[in-house]
Amino acid sequence: xxxxxxxxxxxxxxxxxxxxxxxxxxxxxxxxxxxxxxxxxxxxxxxxxxxxxxxxxxxxxxxxxxxxxxxxxxxxxxxxxxxxxxxxxxxxxxxxxxxxxxxxxxxxxxxxxxxxxxxxxxxxxxxxxxxxxxxxxxxxxxxxxxxxxxxxxxxxxxxxxxxxxxxxxxxxxxxxxxxxxxxxxxxx
Numbered sequence: 354x355x356x357x358x359x360x361x362x363x364x365x366x367x368x369x370x371x372x373x374x375x376x377x378x379x380x381x382x383x384x385x386x387x388x389x390x391x392x393x394x395x396x397x398x399x400x401x402x403x404x405x406x407x408x409x410x411x412x413x414x415x416x417x418x419x420x421x422x423x424x425x426x427x428x429x430x431x432x433x434x435x436x437x438x439x440x441x442x443x444x445x446x447x448x449x450x451x452x453x454x455x456x457x458x459x460x461x462x463x464x465x466x467x468x469x470x471x472x473x474x475x476x477x478x479x480x481x482x483x484x485x486x487x488x489x490x491x492x493x494x495x496x497x498x499x500x501x502x503x504x505x506x507x508x509x510x511x512x513x514x515x516x517x518x519x520x521x522x523x524x525x526x527x528x529x530x531x532x533x534x535x536x537x538x539x540x541x
Contacts, residue, residue, distance in 0.1 A: 381433025389440040389447075396447050399461045400454065401468035401492060402475040405447075408454040417446045463487050466498075478504070 396405065406414045424439035455461075462468055465480035466488045477488045477498045489495035508515070511530050519525050 378428070379431055379433050382428060382431055382436045385433055385437035385440050386428075389443050392444050392447050396451050398467045398469075400451070401462055401477060402470045404468070404475075404491075404493060405450045405454055407493075408457070408459045409450050410453070413450065413453060417450060420446050460491055462491055 397403075400408070406417055409417075420439070420442050424436065424443055427435035427439045462477060463479070463484045465484050467478050469476050469478060474497060475492075475494055477492050479485050479488050479498060479500045481502065482500055485498055485500060489498045492498050511527075514530075515527060
């Protein structure tokens with residue numbers, strides 16, 4: 354059964370199909386991308402989203418970009434066999450980038466941080482304030498380095514609206530949040 358990805362969120366920033374995917378995808382394509390997703394999520398958590406290709410020599414980054422282009426083309430063509438081949442190449446490519454950056458002495462994100470992508474932006478989430486300075490120094494967007502505590506402060510500001518939904522629908526996930534029109538100011 355084919356499924357439609359509405360916004361490419363599972364793919365955007367993970368090294369392939371940067372942007373919306375509006376075409377129907379076969380199960381073969383979706384399944385072929387799952388192992389690549391796992392590898393990319395782990396590597397980007399270590400290095401930060403979008404950072405690793407910039408840490409390696411230009412020729413290696415160019416080969417990686419070319420492999421990504423070929424994978425994206427196979428995805429657009431909805432060719433499960435070709436996507437599986439190209440995804441395997443990309444897995445080896447991500448592993449090679451990781452190895453090259455490590456051997457070159459590049460600094461990964463601090464252990465108590467994780468690189469993530471949300472709404473098209475790269476973020477680094479730090480466990481606590483002690484990790485922020487180092488993570489910001491390594492980040493391409495230091496203004497997007499946040500702590501777990503900061504995220505919880507923002508969550509608490511919207512909690513009254515969230516609790517009722519989560520009580521009524523156990524397992525519900527917050528996918529969008531906004532302050533009421535002309536309403537509450539942000540308390541900081």
